[in-house]
Amino acid sequence: MIYQDSLTRAVVLISAVTIPGIATAETTTLSFDIASQPLSSALIRFSAISGLQVLYEGRLADQIQAPALKGTFSAEQALRQLLQGSGLSFRFSNASTVTLDKTPAAPAPQSNGTATMPAVTVTGQGVYDTASPYNKDYALPNATTGTKTDTLQFDTPVSVQVIPKAVIEDQQAIGLENVLKNVSGVAKNWGFGADANENIYLRGFANGINSVGNIYRDGVLTPNMPISLANAERVEVLKGPAAMLYGRAQPGGLVNVVTKRPRGDAYYSLQQQFGSYDTYRTLLDATNKITEDGALAYRVNYEHLDSNSFRTNIYNQRDFLAPSLTWHITDKTQLDLDFIYQDSRSIADSGIPYDQQLSGAIPGKIPLSFNGNEPTDYSNKRSYQQGITLTHAFTDDWKVRAKFSALVQDNAAAQTPSNETTNGSGDIARGFLKNATDFDNKYGTIDITGRFATGPIQHNVLLGADYYNSTDKHFSSPYRTAVPTINVFDPQYGFTGFLNDPLRLGNIEHNEWYGIYLQDQLAWNDTWHLLLGGRFDNATYRNSFGDKTDDDYFSPRIGLMYHPLDWLGVYVNFVKGFNAFNSGTALNGSSYDPEQSREMEFGMKGNWWSGKLQANLAFFELTKKNVKSPLPAPFSDYFVTIGAQRSRGIEFDLQGQLTDAWNVIATYTYIGAVVTKGLTGDFTGVGGTGDRLENIPRNTASLWSTYDFSHLGAEGLSAGAGVYLVDSREGNVNNSYEIPGYTRVDSMLRYRRKIGPSNVTFQFNVENLLDKEYIASANGYSQFIHQAMPGAPRTFLGSVKVEF
Template identity: 40%
Template sequence: MTKAHGNGTKVSPWYAVLLVLTGATATAATDATATADTTAGYAIPAGSLSSALLRYSEQSGRKVVFSTDLVRGLDSRGLQGQFDSQQALRRLLSGSGLGYRATSTGSVTLERLAVNSSEPQPAADAIALDKMTVSAEAEESDPSDPYSEDYAVRRATAATKTDTPLMETPVSIQVVPWAVINDQKTPRIKDALENVSGVRPQPSLGQGNAFIIRGFSNRSRIYRNGLGLINGFGGSPGEFDTANLESIEVLKGPAAVLFGRIEPGGLINVTTKRPLDDPYYALEQQFGSYDYYRTLWDAGGPVTQDRSLLYRFSGAYQSNNSFRDFVSLDRVIVNPSVTWRIGDRTELTLNVEGFNQDFRADFGLPAIGKRPASIPISRSLDDPNTPQGNLSHALVGTDFVHRFNDDWAVRNRFLATFSSNESTFVNPAPAFGNALNENTGIMDRNIFFQEGSTEAYTTNLDLTGKFRLWETRHEVLVGFDFTRGFSEYHTQGNWIDPNPALAIDIFNPRASYGIPRAMYKETLATAVNAPLHYSVAKTEWYGLYFQDHITLWDKLHILGGGRYDWAENGRGRGSSFNAAEKALPSTIRKDEEFSPRVGILYQPWTWLSVYGNWTNSLGANNGISAGGAPQPPEISEQFEAGIKTELFDRRLTATFAFYHLTKENVLTQDLSAPDQNARIAIGEARSRGLELDVSGRITDSLSLIGSYAYTDTRVTRDHSGLQGKRLSNVPEHAGSLWLRYDVKEIAALDGLSFGLGTYLAGQRHGDPHNSFQLPGYVRLDAFAAYRWNIGPTRLTTQVNIRNLLDKTYYESTDPDSNVAPRLGVYPGAPLTVLGSLRLEY
């Protein structure tokens, strides 16, 4: 497929057309015919020509259009000093064999010189214009460009595992790019995903990456570069720091056809930073409320002159207290990666992530009656003497790709995960019962410890290809994946029987603070659930899948595919890890299932697509019954229809979707069982709703990302009294809008940006029985930044304010992981200020 651009030239989709959206005047053909322009200072470092042209456009205010193929492999010596824009462009192009021209259609383009000359001479038919406005389609920005400030993303691999544009993909997928993460200064993906419709956080002990998507929990199953991370008992990678992220993708609806075991609400895939072709270095220092300090670094570029070996090294160190008493965090993350271009069509990338976090567990606040207890949101019902917990993981991944030609390629990804997690806290006792006397405010407590570890391996092999068959174009995918995970989990202490000496008055807790260290030691020497306080869990999953994306008449797109899964899951328990492992084989459950997906999209104009899809999905349950039996697999089905559009010369993208989703064998906590991990299947639940997501740029100065979700959830079949209840922590109405304005009209203020963000959620039920509610809220955020060049570097100062109006609100409840929802309500942070200083060169 080819597309017409600016001057009518057809450009293959393998070539990106880069339009730099700054400036107002075109370069002329020669000095003699050109109109004089203003002299300006330039600070452009040596490097690739494409990067130099980007810097040139930013600093000169001129628009340039060129294909990446034209400048691929070309370098620039850079530019320092005072020049007019024509002199600057000629110097950048000197020795490249390229010239520049302005045509009667009003576009400025680069082209290869027709004469044997190293000077950037104009073409013979160049037209000198005194002044003109360049108008052309806005093209895709490079998501890996660390300087990119574009909120719009037009491609994402999570939808189809191919590079198909989102406008041609009949599913709903949203992307939060690095530009948004950087503007909002969000260290956790929880905060970044507030920009996506239908996504709600669901933390446990104040930590974790659990989310609710379209009403259903994803149970902390996050994907990284297309491969899933195993969720073990207390041992999964419980946090993702955004320091190493390029973007976050959210694929809505069941995604088992390509990814296997996944919750039906959707899939979250984080894309990590990759090695760079051009040198880039950044150092940032952040500081803010509650003794918040965070240092970030990012360095990358070629190791060899021919760019056959590239590197990237990013990371962060963070230390902070919290608005919650006794809660603190100390975290370090390092992310080295290397790409080896073995040949013109073959490359191998190795990436490593090391993460270590010391933290204080936090189970939140209790509810009284129908609302969270009326006590300060800063109040902790733990104890200042509680030992800190630790969360750590090491991830090792590879990505190998070989392109047979421009149409066919084979790709292999591999990910090894090694993680551990331990935490001690003074928790309500019984943790899943009536620990709080709501009349007196006295909460019974005891001391509890848990630790877990996970070792997991995931890999896949994909063959992709493009071909024509009569009047149809096909983009096919055939693949295989394999996942194996082994988790261990161990508890000590007592979370069932209260210790009278540890009772606390939630309205006046100070008298109960200061638990003797000896009491921790004495209590943790026992185990309430002996001899079943050791557990091992095993997961093995094989999958074969196929997909065909058929295009007819350049307007009709049909997506069809299916997957066959073989899954094994089990959990053994005993008085030791050896005893639990011996009990494991008798608990193994084996399941097989075929999951189809069909979608159709019609694109009557390039800026509008209408689509629909139907899909089934398999999700094996890791939960067990009180008797130790494995649970039957979850089965889900979704119907979805929607509209996608690109407006304002493709600078703004929007998706509007309606869906109807059902899920069978939904698990919930078995509150009648002595085992805190015992689950029961409540039957069937349904979620249906409307979603709107918008992101991109309306003008050269105004960017936005926004969302709205109407979500109607119900338990439609159940035998335990939940039928007709709404699913917990899911508001019927929720939305967000983040605006950024770049001041460009006033020369003296060039480099100034500021913005506002608003986030709202309606009333939500706090637990599966709908016994209490979290009130609705509206939160207002703001930021201001100023950027300026100092020689070859760019310096950015920024201030972010979260919860500008200092409103009290509650984000979610604990999902029955460590305490009952009525005992674990998580408040949102009050007014918080963050300042930052970022240096890039």
């Protein structure tokens, strides 16, 4: 779609001089109707439509005939077609400027003075398309998480799903849980209410250790923290073991939040959200160049969140500030500086003893708002993260990137967890624990990437090394059991007897690992794509109790993609993973082998309408071994690593545009996740052989779709709706009770209009429109199996956003 007022304001010159203040298109999906003509003339028309400057030397484009271009494309897709067969390639010098370069194969002149060349593959960085603040695409062509290179998803023989900024904005997602509901293979994990959005299952396995979510931000591990989406450009989810590129990680997959970067053109937005349970969220996004030539640019993202809950005494408050700088030192060297400050204040939530209601031990229905924790409980986390990235291009094909990040966290918590019933009238036993942690980690990586050819085979090589070091100091008070019970039907609060217990330094944990990895992406005629990679890791762990591990591991990955048709890809991959360390004490005094995993995956990818609509169908089998479990009494202080688990499944994803006005994102997942080797008895930690893994539904499905009514005469009006289906799940590792499935419906209504120089958006979202009562997840482990978390009832969220 072309906005007429934007076209009339766009004055673009094709020259070698950068002109500030060029207007950007309000969307990267644009209508082009350019007749076949000299390329120089066609580029002038392209610039007027897209708002991009196109720079080249002298009369480089005068003697080249451009093909006709008619239809709806992104700016990058349109430029690819205009340059097809020209012998020219393009690169983004900054967010609003494209530079044309000659490729080694020069065009041969014909008798009519124009050049006609066979079709060539032109590769651009896609910076403008994916990072424009006005980008409304539901499908993005490239991803970096799966290969650590900017690669077309359609050519990559692994499963990577990208949730772009447009989906995040349409659904008004505040936490990661609201984003990941659009991703196949994702299930809700337990998190005591605090960090609940970060604790998930991917392909049947938890993404963290002991329900502590491990999320990556720009490829850097950011553990133990609630993740703000205030500076999220997109969320990329890599399915299956990620150890080959990222080292020690859980086998189900990896979630990477890609952040917004500074831009050379001015953009400012202020958004105020307000909703149910006294929810107020303020967002600020500001970016512009600092120097006249755009070599130095900044971006600042800010969030203030203040929200209560349908759960009694539960709240969530957050302040988030993320300034960043980008300095183009030369046209080949770039320096990025990032800083993130976050202060999160919330409260632990033990949920409800849902299984006791099912068994009849508690007579009647437990109110979904019941919370056994005291209002004086707290869970506060403050963090400071700094990052520096230096990128240098030796040539157009070879570059090096060095990145260093440091994270410091101060965490403090006091909780009065409730668990099981003590009588038939609904009284529940409670305890009290107060703790704190001082956590810091350092991460460094250096990557060298290069492109070259050996005969007809194109190579994209990655050689890298990384280093990770963390120290986690734990402080705690004694666990108290002399806490008054609380009744689920008539809770009485006010107990603070142990709130002033002093903290003492306890366990100190040290994690350290380094890895070296090599990857090659080989391509034959854009039909065959082979991915080869391997990584060597050394990882050590030690703590104050004398536990030590020192593990070496080699993680290979191989994948093959075949395109029998232009729109179809068929792929297969095999990967092995190096997972969590196993600390603790063995009966014979030896250390434990680490968790290990392997996966075989077969799939198909579809790509239609120049990448505007994408689909992925995957069949996988993922196994995990060396799962640690406590031994039964009288050896309950000891562990054994006999556990083994398997997850087999089918995933289907469809996302993109069905028409210019109609967006869709849909998923389906089937997972059979079971224990293949376990222990018998209560609270074994791994379950018995044949048991289903907790919280993992066999079937899940989702559908979210939006429609823009502007072309029907209702300019600026759009609406959306979604449905989310979750099958029944086991409530704990021993399969002693089942959580029922549910269906939830969400909706959205939005109106945009231009007021003066600003774009103003009014938006209203409803989550759980039909007010369905359901259980979202359960703790499921050891003595805490009586804790389950209800899902939120009907929730409203409104928003006013101003952009200029």
